[in-house]
Amino acid sequence: MSVLNNAADVLRCFGNDCPDLTVSDVVKLLGMPKANASRLLKAMREANMLETIGDSHRHRPGRLMLDLAAAYRRSSLLIGRASEVVAEASSTFGHTGYISVRDGKEVTAVADFQGTNALRVVSNIGRRLPAHLSATGRSLLARLGEETVHALYAGHSALHDLSEQLSKVRHQGFAYSSQEATPGVDAIAISVADPRTDEAVSLCIVYPHALVDTKGRDEMIAALAKGAARIAEDLGDSAFVAPRI
Amino acid sequence: MSVLNNAADVLRCFGNDCPDLTVSDVVKLLGMPKANASRLLKAMREANMLETIGDSHRHRPGRLMLDLAAAYRRSSLLIGRASEVVAEASSTFGHTGYISVRDGKEVTAVADFQGTNALRVVSNIGRRLPAHLSATGRSLLARLGEETVHALYAGHSALHDLSEQLSKVRHQGFAYSSQEATPGVDAIAISVADPRTDEAVSLCIVYPHALVDTKGRDEMIAALAKGAARIAEDLGDSAFVAPRI
DNA sequence: ACTTGAGTTCCATTTTATGGAACGACTCGG
DNA sequence: CCGAGTCGTTCCATAAAATGGAACTCAAGT
Known part of the structure; x- marks a missing residue:
């Protein structure tokens, strides 16, 4: 064909x-x-x-093609559950949120929730980004084993740095980036999976660096973590690591 | 093939x-x-x-397939302009907004903006709806000539009612529905086109019937109308009818 | 009028799809 | 443990496609 x-x-x-x-x-x-x-x-x-x-x-x-992305979302219980959590967090804190999936070395947002603050990060749904260059991507890569990541990024110059970042993510239970992909924009991301379907998604909040201090950040991490932990429990994601702030 | x-x-x-x-x-x-x-x-x-x-x-x-809907949005200046208007209105009034396009006798939302009110209409992006059964659809059908609609709905039992509704829409410059598709949900919709590309989109706000009185409704119509009128002027949509409330 | 570039159509050849039937894997009820 | 039922895949000769080079149209641009 x-x-x-x-x-x-x-x-x-x-x-x-x-x-x-x-x-x-x-x-x-x-x-x-x-x-x-x-x-x-x-x-x-x-x-x-x-x-x-x-x-x-x-x-x-x-x-x-217009409806297929929506059909994808509808096909996945995990995405639905994650969307509830991120929608709630986005609404509470006023910052923009995403749900993303990984596809090889790339990540794509499958759902987005616009922030309500006057200064907010504009949604970039449907743009593929290199997984290793974003908090969302790293939160998903961290779910893979060390060896799998090595195989995926074999010969890639960023592999060493990435490995270090990923072990930090694995330990912390969340990924964080400050002004990495976009100047002035920070992001936090937590991933959770559905073992029944082998899906993994990342729950992500992006926000203007200047607007949020460490305390505010930790509150958002806690909010995402709480929602993600419940999803992990309900779906039986035994690999989920409860974020420690 | x-x-x-x-x-x-x-x-x-x-x-x-x-x-x-x-x-x-x-x-x-x-x-x-x-x-x-x-x-x-x-x-x-x-x-x-x-x-x-x-x-x-x-x-x-x-x-x-995940990125194609986003590529569609990106390909259209009209959708971008309309999104700005609806995002602004959605944010101002706290109700959910859409941008929709027509495809034959159906309409699909191509972009959505979640409301921020506690009671808000949940977004249904990527679901195809019969055009004649929604304000959004009628706002788009109203742009077609009387004959075109007749040809499209030839033999359709709802044609007579639809014609009447459409001439009202044409005269008013906006479409309105109260608890039509969903009980308790009202909608207002205004369409605008880009004559350069032959595209037409509908700017739509949906809101809980119980929350909004006539005055509130008219404010939203005015907000959408203002944005739509500017788009119509900038793109040269001579068929645009400024809504009269 | 000539050139350039983009897009379509034509045609003989090669490649691919088609669908009936056989086969393998799994589940349910006895 | 067997057999019926369901579901999905594979096989094969036939029928129906895609392929790509070249010719052709159309619309600028010079």
Whole structure:
């Protein structure tokens, strides 16, 4: 089913900095004969996997794709439970929260809860980030064994640093970052898993560095920790480490 | 490219009340030989369009699909502008807001903004609703010509009622529903379009009926109307009707 | 009018999908 | 422990696709 793989490759092109695609974009990005690219996009259009923007030749994901992320969320008890916790914490503290999943060396947010404070971190749902460069990602990587992480990041220059960070996360029970991915933005993240389905998600709160002191941070960690601990207990996540602040 | 169509049909199965699919579900729903269903799901799995839940035979949309809704949002200036307006209104009034698009006779939310009030309407992003049964849908249908609506709803028993409702919407410049789709929930919706791309979106606020009187409702209409009017002006939406309260 | 670039269509060849049937894995009830 | 039922996968010859080079259209830009 090489068409399917080609179609998937096209969809993968809609990355962080590519809101739309033309036939020649696809030719360039995937190195495909343009006859194929043309027919492929046409077929994807007819299947509602893509749609053209206005009457231009630019394509974006089609209506069919709009509901799938929601279906993903609905398929997972774990995501639902985690969303309740983060929604509550986001509402209480006024900061933006996420639920994220890991996919190899990347993490993606699957749900977001906008903060209510005047100064808040803007949601970036649907953007893939390198797992090792964010608190969310590290909280998820920390769930993997030391060896698994080594295998995943074999040959990666950041492996040594990462290992140290992860053992700290494993010990603390939460991941923390201060102004790492974005200047002025701090994040806390706690992961929890559903052993029945092998899923792991990260509960994350992001907030402006200038607005929160250590005490405020610890209150948020405690709030997430409490919710995560209950989820871990209910679903039987024996690997869960209760955060120690 | 019939595989693509079959794959699209499978994805379409992830509707409102179907969080996951097995091979036999696909056989039943699509009337496909089970050999094909088995191979199709396998291929879709390998293309990351689907993934299995844990080690069961149940499938849900794959990681590849998670970012596409976000890519759709990013591809549209109109959605971005509309999101700003609704986020602001949602934050000001504390009620939940949406941005929705129409797809034939259905509407889907593409972005949502959770309310902050203790009693608020829970977001239902990614659920397809019949356009004629919601304020959001009617605000979008009202943009179509009378004839287009007739063609779209030809033979539909609700056509007569709908026509009346739509002419009211056209005249008022906004759509309103009280306890229509959900008991106790009211909604206001205003649509605006980008003539450059032929897109139309609906800006919508939903709120508990018991919490808002006519004055409060009119304030929200005014807030949405102001934002929508600015978008209409900036993008050149000449069909926009400024709401009269 | 000529060039350039993007997109589509054509056609013979190769590759892939199709679906009936056989097969393997698992569950339930006796 | 057996057999019926359900579910999913694999096999195979046939039928139906995708493939890619080249020709073609269309719309700028010079």
